[in-house]
Amino acid sequence: MVILATFWMSASASDVFYLLWFDTEDFIEPAADDAAMRLALELEKLGVRATFKIVGEKARMLEQRGRTDVIRALARHDIGYHAENHSIPPTPAVYLKPLGLLEGAEEFERREGQGVADIRRIFGVTPSCYGQPGSSWGPQSNLALRRMGIPVYMDEGSHIGLHDQPFWYGGILYCFRLNRNVVRAELDDERQALQARTQFDEALRRLRQAGGGVIQTYYHPTEFVTTEFWDAVNFSRGRFTAPSDYRRPKLRTKESMEKAYRLFFDFIRYVKASGVRFATGRDLPQLMEDPNQPVDVPAARKRFVEAIDIQGRNSAADVLLALLGFPPTYVDGPTIRVESTVRSTSIPRELFLRGKQDAISYIERHRRLPSHVWFGSERLSLADFAATLAGDDGGPAVSVRRGKLAFERHVNSDPEGAFQWIIHPEGFAAPELLELARLQAWTLKPAKLK
Numbered sequence: 001m002v003i004l005a006t007f008w009m010s011a012s013a014s015d016v017f018y019l020l021w022f023d024t025e026d027f028i029e030p031a032a033d034d035a036a037m038r039l040a041l042e043l044e045k046l047g048v049r050a051t052f053k054i055v056g057e058k059a060r061m062l063e064q065r066g067r068t069d070v071i072r073a074l075a076r077h078d079i080g081y082h083a084e085n086h087s088i089p090p091t092p093a094v095y096l097k098p099l100g101l102l103e104g105a106e107e108f109e110r111r112e113g114q115g116v117a118d119i120r121r122i123f124g125v126t127p128s129c130y131g132q133p134g135s136s137w138g139p140q141s142n143l144a145l146r147r148m149g150i151p152v153y154m155d156e157g158s159h160i161g162l163h164d165q166p167f168w169y170g171g172i173l174y175c176f177r178l179n180r181n182v183v184r185a186e187l188d189d190e191r192q193a194l195q196a197r198t199q200f201d202e203a204l205r206r207l208r209q210a211g212g213g214v215i216q217t218y219y220h221p222t223e224f225v226t227t228e229f230w231d232a233v234n235f236s237r238g239r240f241t242a243p244s245d246y247r248r249p250k251l252r253t254k255e256s257m258e259k260a261y262r263l264f265f266d267f268i269r270y271v272k273a274s275g276v277r278f279a280t281g282r283d284l285p286q287l288m289e290d291p292n293q294p295v296d297v298p299a300a301r302k303r304f305v306e307a308i309d310i311q312g313r314n315s316a317a318d319v320l321l322a323l324l325g326f327p328p329t330y331v332d333g334p335t336i337r338v339e340s341t342v343r344s345t346s347i348p349r350e351l352f353l354r355g356k357q358d359a360i361s362y363i364e365r366h367r368r369l370p371s372h373v374w375f376g377s378e379r380l381s382l383a384d385f386a387a388t389l390a391g392d393d394g395g396p397a398v399s400v401r402r403g404k405l406a407f408e409r410h411v412n413s414d415p416e417g418a419f420q421w422i423i424h425p426e427g428f429a430a431p432e433l434l435e436l437a438r439l440q441a442w443t444l445k446p447a448k449l450k
């Protein structure tokens, strides 16, 4: 058990924060254990705290191999979570694909919960954050992470994003799809490694001008000691390999390892000299404003009739909740998409108020938006209900409006490209997960630094 001192960080207007994280996942090659320890110890000497996102099986292997030295070195940094089994099939997107929001969340918790418990036991902390193996993402993980006490999603992927900066989604603080604000120094070539400095300077200047922001850099400790990925040689295209048949990845030469460390630490020293503020997954929630911000109802109402979208710091769900009279709070998006059956152009007021009251009751009961709202035996889709509610002028009948879901544009529309990963089965595509992602995007909004 290691007790880490946490320190309060508060941001000023043009602060740029820098996240350095390592996906600590290779449970096959023992040299990767030493790489993780060396990175942790040398960063500590530089006064830099990183986040090590650890795979459950990796944590257990460190324990089995008696590497308390590695565990202790990592625990002085921040500890995150990087899935129970990483690449052992089925990976998260594969098993989440046929499941809806609620069943998927239960399945994620069942399959990934053991690693969280093992990390608590081995490292003495609840992981500060989670990030998926490869591109194996699914929106059901958000509910499960909340139940597991993990408030931050820290990774890079293309499934969903907002202006290349952190955002709130599914009740979780996401540091994801930062695109041009992700900077990595190449580990094999001096000249290419230097390009990362130029890219870092550009990101820093751009974000300072914008009033602040977040830049992130990620590596895998195993990259510093191997020339091929440990999982690609054992689990490519979803193949199962029994532990007794594991093949070790090819190692770098001693010279090539030293070069990789040198190029990496040169880059980190450069970043440090810029005056950027290093932060970990555990620091992130404290750096951000409260996600539950009040809604300017009259202005929001007008814009909602035009398009159902993020409005400033409010998600579409925030706006809808405010129109229904809720105080600022979080609820999930709908679980399915249901079409409207109402054909008339207006709904009598009394019937409309019954439907509205029913929607409020549903949200209070489930802490989730309904997929549709009933008016007698006809229904409005959630989008049409939201637009109709926003356009209600108080007359004896309420005009029916069709809602335009503008926030869905922030979700990737390429169901194969979004899930491309050598470990996924050939041609794997998950349009179901992207559809669920769009439904949950009712909750999407920017995360603003304090």
Ligand SMILES: [Zn+2]
Residues within 6 Å of the ligand: 023, 025, 082, 086, 132, 133, 134
């Ligand atoms: Zn990984």
